[in-house]
Amino acid sequence: MKTIFLAGAHGKMGLAIQDMIEKQADFSLVGMLTTHRSLAAIEDGHGLAGLAAIFTTLESINTKADVWVDVTKPHVAFANGKYALTHGYDLVMGTSGLKETEVDQLRQLAEEQGQSALIVPNFSITAVLLMKYAAEAAAYLPAAEIIEAHHEDKVDAPSGTAVATAALIAEARQSLPDIPASDALARGDQSQGVPIHAMRLPGILAEETVIFGSTGETLTIKQSTNNRSAFMTGVREAIKNVDKITGLAVGLDKVL
Ligand SMILES: NC(=O)C1=CN([C@@H]2O[C@H](COP(=O)(O)OP(=O)(O)OC[C@H]3O[C@@H](n4cnc5c(N)ncnc54)[C@H](OP(=O)(O)O)[C@@H]3O)[C@@H](O)[C@H]2O)C=CC1
Numbered sequence: 001m002k003t004i005f006l007a008g009a010h011g012k013m014g015l016a017i018q019d020m021i022e023k024q025a026d027f028s029l030v031g032m033l034t035t036h037r038s039l040a041a042i043e044d045g046h047g048l049a050g051l052a053a054i055f056t057t058l059e060s061i062n063t064k065a066d067v068w069v070d071v072t073k074p075h076v077a078f079a080n081g082k083y084a085l086t087h088g089y090d091l092v093m094g095t096s097g098l099k100e101t102e103v104d105q106l107r108q109l110a111e112e113q114g115q116s117a118l119i120v121p122n123f124s125i126t127a128v129l130l131m132k133y134a135a136e137a138a139a140y141l142p143a144a145e146i147i148e149a150h151h152e153d154k155v156d157a158p159s160g161t162a163v164a165t166a167a168l169i170a171e172a173r174q175s176l177p178d179i180p181a182s183d184a185l186a187r188g189d190q191s192q193g194v195p196i197h198a199m200r201l202p203g204i205l206a207e208e209t210v211i212f213g214s215t216g217e218t219l220t221i222k223q224s225t226n227n228r229s230a231f232m233t234g235v236r237e238a239i240k241n242v243d244k245i246t247g248l249a250v251g252l253d254k255v256l
C-alpha cells in the first residue's frame, strides 16, 4: 500500500488525481493541502473530503505519507518540495515553473535526507515520446525551435515541458545552430539556446511542437493533450516507482 499526500488537491490536476487514487486498490490518500479558496469546492462535494485530512498551511500538517504529490502553483512548489523532503516524504513534483537553482536545492535536500524525488515536466506518454524523439533528432539537426500552446489559465511560460525539451535538445546536439542576433520580441524566449514560442488560448489544453530545420528540409514533431486523463497513468507510475530513484531525477522516463 502506498500512502499519498496531495498538494493542490482541489485544482484541475488535483481533482483528477483524487479520482485516479480512488480507483487504485494499493493507493491510499491520507492528506490534502489546499487553499481557503478551494474549501468552497469541497463543500460542494468535489473530491474525497472526509476520506483524507485537509490542511491549508504547511505548518498545520499533522499526518505522514510515503509520497507527496505536488500539483500546485510555481510560487509555492519549491517551499512544498522542501517541506516534503525534510518531513519524510518522497516527492513527485508535477508543478511546473521551478527555477534551476530551486531544482538544485531540492536535489541536494533529497540526497541529504535520503529521500527520492522525481520532477515530472509532463506525465503524458506522448509528451515523453516527443522529448525522446526530439533528443534523437537534435543529434543530427541542431537548429530547432519549440512552439507550445496551453489553456488560458496557465500561469507560467514557457511550459515545463518546453524547458525540459530545450534542455534535452541542447544536450544532444553536437554543434550550435546559427541563430541570427535579433531584438525582435517575436523570436521567442530562448532556453539553453533553443527559442520557445508560447501561446495561451481557450480551447487548448496542452500541445507542443518541435520544428527542426536543415538545408532544404524540416522535421516537425508534435503532441497534443486533450484531456487531463492523459496524465493519470504517468502520475500513477511516478507514485509507484519514485522510491526507486536515488536522490532527484527529472522526467517520467526515469520510472517507465
Ligand atoms: N507535469 C504535468 O504533466 C502537468 C503539470 N501541470 C502543472 O501542475 C500545476 C497545477 O496545474 P492545474 O491543476 O492545471 O492548476 P490549478 O490552478 O487548477 O490548480 C492548482 C491548485 O493549487 C492550489 N494552490 C495554490 N497555492 C497552494 C498552496 N500553497 N498549497 C496548496 N495548494 C495551493 C490552487 O488553489 P487556488 O486556486 O485557491 O490558488 C489550485 O487549486 C501547474 O503548475 C501545471 O503547470 C498540469 C498538468 C500536467
Ligand SMILES: O=C(O)C1=N[C@H](C(=O)O)C[C@H](O)C1
Residues within 6 Å of the ligand: 096, 097, 121, 122, 123, 150, 151, 154, 158, 159, 160, 161, 162, 205, 206, 207
Ligand atoms: O499547466 C498545464 O496544463 C500543463 N503543464 C505542464 C507544463 O508546464 O509543461 C505539463 C502540460 O503541458 C500541462
